[in-house]
């Protein structure tokens with residue numbers, strides 16, 4: 001993979017002849033995105049370029065500038081558009097879109113919600129995981145997402161190689177993917193929440209984790225697939241498994257992920273079962289490190305926020321899920337101020353139930369305003385959380401979530417036209433999240449369009465939606 005060396009001009013003004021940076025050689029780029037109303041780079045200086053362009057070569061960003069773009073084999077006209085880094089989804093359970101808006105669980109808080117759905121989820125298999133991942137990742141791509149993680153903690157006995165099934169779905173669609181090999185080991189009979197037939201023994205889980213990393217984890221720059229280890233939550237795994245998973249992640253040099261401090265029930269379970277708050281549990285199991293990113297992080301107190309930041313932990317903020325399950329408002333302004341790498345997650349589609357990362361960015365903006373005042377929750381804050389914040393959670397800062405020369409060419413193009421943008425002439429970034437295109441016009445992953453003109457490039461959508469409908473009816477037992 002070639003990274004074109006780039007030069008940096010004296011400044012980043014919006015002069016027609018000014019270039020912030022560009023390729024040194026004269027060979028045409030593979031693709032340019034040109035004449036953007038604004039390119040919001042989310043780079044270290046947070047530059048925003050009027051009449052901007054982005055050049056892409058060999059899957060990487062080879063130049064960024066303003067005015068006249070360089071020659072290219074293909075061009076996307078982004079007039080009247082905002083161009084941002086592709087959004088990064090730091091927490092999800094893709095298979096859950098098979099049980100969306102399922103009536104028995106729609107009025108339950110977290111624990112009751114989980115226990116009403118486990119009996120359905122235990123029937124997932126490689127086919128349903130492939131199809132649900134394909135559809136879920138397509139939904140994310142349409143909302144401007146270019147990299148997604150997935151927390152796949154459900155591995156019912158005899159269900160097959162589910163992690164490989166979802167990796168194949170991401171590869172077929174062209175999405176950058178961070179699956180996590182999840183696990184559950186504490187069933188109802190041992191004081192946990194899940195039923196007995198979806199948990200496994202610690203040794204079996206750890207062997208499967210190591211195998212998944214060996215087979216799928218790409219350590220290279222620009223990797224399309226990276227694997228992390230992810231015990232489901234304190235209420236579904238043993239303390240010993242938490243400790244041993246952290247040790248394995250250290251030995252394999254991969255990242256760690258789990259649910260953390262999601263709501264009052266979660267706190268109470270921790271006190272009753274482990275004799276401490278979730279934060280102390282995280283620390284005593286060896287998880288309070290910069291290798292870890294957690295999901296939710298709703299209930300840390302002021303002192304715990306400082307400790308999380310000092311340790312370099314990442315946190316995936318899941319605003320819609322936290323609202324639907326009435327879990328609370330995560331203190332993301334305080335977490336960011338303390339140094340926590342706050343990213344954004346759509347969370348599983350049985351608790352969100354939409355999986356639009358744009359929508360989550362808007363929710364993050366609105367909730368920050370509600371909790372910390374109107375000036376705290378800006379569109380630029382939400383854009384940072386949705387891009388560089390997610391990159392921090394996944395350990396890929398400078399590689400994804402930013403438009404800089406040498407970073408991967410993951411780009412979202414957002415149209416700022418039509419009735420919902422009438423009058424929004426002064427600030428394209430605030431307009432993007434306050435007025436709302438709701439979907440990306442173009443989503444480009446590693447230099448390849450996955451969404452063009454608001455439509456998936458793949459021609460398999462109808463086929464996959466048809467298959468998904470049959471699988472969802474089967475799992476919800478509505479196919480009789």
Ligand SMILES: [Zn+2]
Pocket residue numbers: 091092093151259295347348
């Ligand atoms: Zn979750």
